[in-house]
Amino acid sequence: MDIFKIIDKFQQIDGDAIGRLEYASRRHFMNRIGSKLASAAIPMAFASIVNKAFAQSAGAIDVLNYALTLEYLEDEFYKAGNAAAGLIPASDKVIFTQIGKHETQHVAFLVKALGAKAITKPSFDFTYKGGFADIFSNYKTFVTVSSALEDTGVRAYKGQAGALQMDPQILEYALQVHSVEARHAAVARRLAAAQLGNPAMKGWITGKEGAVPAIYAGEENMTQGGVNLKGLASKSDAAVTEAFDEPLTKEAVLAIAGPFIKP
Amino acid sequence: MNKNTDTKNSSGKREGEIASVVNRRLFLRSAGLATSLGTIVIAAACSDDDHDPMIPGTGDAVDLGSGDIGVLNYAYALEQLEAAFYIQVITTPYMGMSDAEKAILTDIRDHEVIHRDFFKAALGDKAIKGLTPNFGAIDFSKRDAVLGAAKLFEDTGVAAYNGAGKLIKDPNYLLLAGKIVSVEARHAAVIRDLINPKSADFAGDDILDANGMDKAVAPADILAAVKGFVKDTITGANVGK
Numbered sequence A: 001m002d003i004f005k006i007i008d009k010f011q012q013i014d015g016d017a018i019g020r021l022e023y024a025s026r027r028h029f030m031n032r033i034g035s036k037l038a039s040a041a042i043p044m045a046f047a048s049i050v051n052k053a054f055a056q057s058a059g060a061i062d063v064l065n066y067a068l069t070l071e072y073l074e075d076e077f078y079k080a081g082n083a084a085a086g087l088i089p090a091s092d093k094v095i096f097t098q099i100g101k102h103e104t105q106h107v108a109f110l111v112k113a114l115g116a117k118a119i120t121k122p123s124f125d126f127t128y129k130g131g132f133a134d135i136f137s138n139y140k141t142f143v144t145v146s147s148a149l150e151d152t153g154v155r156a157y158k159g160q161a162g163a164l165q166m167d168p169q170i171l172e173y174a175l176q177v178h179s180v181e182a183r184h185a186a187v188a189r190r191l192a193a194a195q196l197g198n199p200a201m202k203g204w205i206t207g208k209e210g211a212v213p214a215i216y217a218g219e220e221n222m223t224q225g226g227v228n229l230k231g232l233a234s235k236s237d238a239a240v241t242e243a244f245d246e247p248l249t250k251e252a253v254l255a256i257a258g259p260f261i262k263p
Numbered sequence B: 001m002n003k004n005t006d007t008k009n010s011s012g013k014r015e016g017e018i019a020s021v022v023n024r025r026l027f028l029r030s031a032g033l034a035t036s037l038g039t040i041v042i043a044a045a046c047s048d049d050d051h052d053p054m055i056p057g058t059g060d061a062v063d064l065g066s067g068d069i070g071v072l073n074y075a076y077a078l079e080q081l082e083a084a085f086y087i088q089v090i091t092t093p094y095m096g097m098s099d100a101e102k103a104i105l106t107d108i109r110d111h112e113v114i115h116r117d118f119f120k121a122a123l124g125d126k127a128i129k130g131l132t133p134n135f136g137a138i139d140f141s142k143r144d145a146v147l148g149a150a151k152l153f154e155d156t157g158v159a160a161y162n163g164a165g166k167l168i169k170d171p172n173y174l175l176l177a178g179k180i181v182s183v184e185a186r187h188a189a190v191i192r193d194l195i196n197p198k199s200a201d202f203a204g205d206d207i208l209d210a211n212g213m214d215k216a217v218a219p220a221d222i223l224a225a226v227k228g229f230v231k232d233t234i235t236g237a238n239v240g241k
Helices: A003-013 A017-030 A036-053 A058-083 A090-117 A139-164 A168-196 A237-242 A250-260 B013-018 B021-033 B039-046 B067-091 B099-126 B143-167 B171-195 B219-229
Strands: B061-063 B233-235
Touching: A058 A090, A058 A139, A058 A168, A058 A250, A090 A139, A090 A168, A139 A168, A139 A250, A139 B171, A168 B143, A168 B171, A237 B099, B067 B099, B067 B143, B067 B171, B067 B219, B099 B171, B143 B171, B143 B219, B219 B233
Parallel strands: B061 B233
Antiparallel strands: none
């Protein structure tokens, strides 16, 4: 954890962050270590700066908790998958270990950002009420669900960008996670395509091609910025749909993810 | 946070006029090092010592403009470079390009051309001119050089879109940028997996931070990082303002 980078980030939001930290430090030293009040000053000053950095609107808190729900789901999914003996072939272990690491990091970041406002982790049913009964014993099922979760994650974050415009720093964090989910999705899709023997499924989404068709509704969209791009640059419809990923509303995502979450 | 590198100061006042290519290269390399892209730029600047990828643009001066138009022109400029790069990759395939690799690189070319033409159409008469790329430093006959450059362009594109998001005012443009950046991230992951198959590099620790996040880099730093690849001198001081 790079403390200077963190302070730099806060400095962008709160120009006086360094000043306040210095003030707190001076008080600390002037009062010596003996004073409990003084030693409390640093964490308090820091906490108030952190608070300001994450001074979320109510809307942003909803978005972050929504993101946290999905990250909890992904994190638990990869923890279970990576721990399941004989599930992931040795050749693909590195990939899923890396993906799992990121989901754990995303959860930790969101929990810290939300503080007391963070939701508690739900309990999950990865069999999807029986739809994926062999999820942690059949690699084909596992990569199918992995690709679907990652693509849904990309769509979910994308769908919330507009809701974070009033919180530019949080918007930026969300974008930084969004593109990582897309990196995951590309690789998971290629692994799933190989397992399913489906060459039409590439790292990018052609039309609404994917291992779990129901979650790709709308990906075949050809209209961007109010203009139908059919025939643009003499490229195929397939290429036009691949060139743009499509968002999902929170309601649509929760409808997809709902069966994973135990009531 | 690094500020724009001041060319006049850093190149040693009027002495800059007689600076050798070596000196300019050294200066621009350190300018590259100073950007937030860190290792990406180092890799680019050091990738080929036989060429000088960092000679300043000899083409036209191009101002991206201000506000959302500036952001769209910024994206248009980057997409122009990416499209030109992949067009060249497919026109002169590197030695030993497999069918699978050609299919992937052709797909990516098509996506970038679509992005380029989409921005051009969306901007209408506010669009900047067609840029003149400078790929003299890239040996298109070599797989390593081409995939290395592709990785650089894709990672840079992701960082650029991520950094531009908060500068956009119109939510429709923000969504459009979001629709494109995830495709660039997919490209980056697949290119990285071609370079080092089945490794963690597709979302490697070299590019992500300890929070599992991609980079978000401001326009000034991105423009400094790509200036060696374009002959025109691009200024984006008012992008998003």
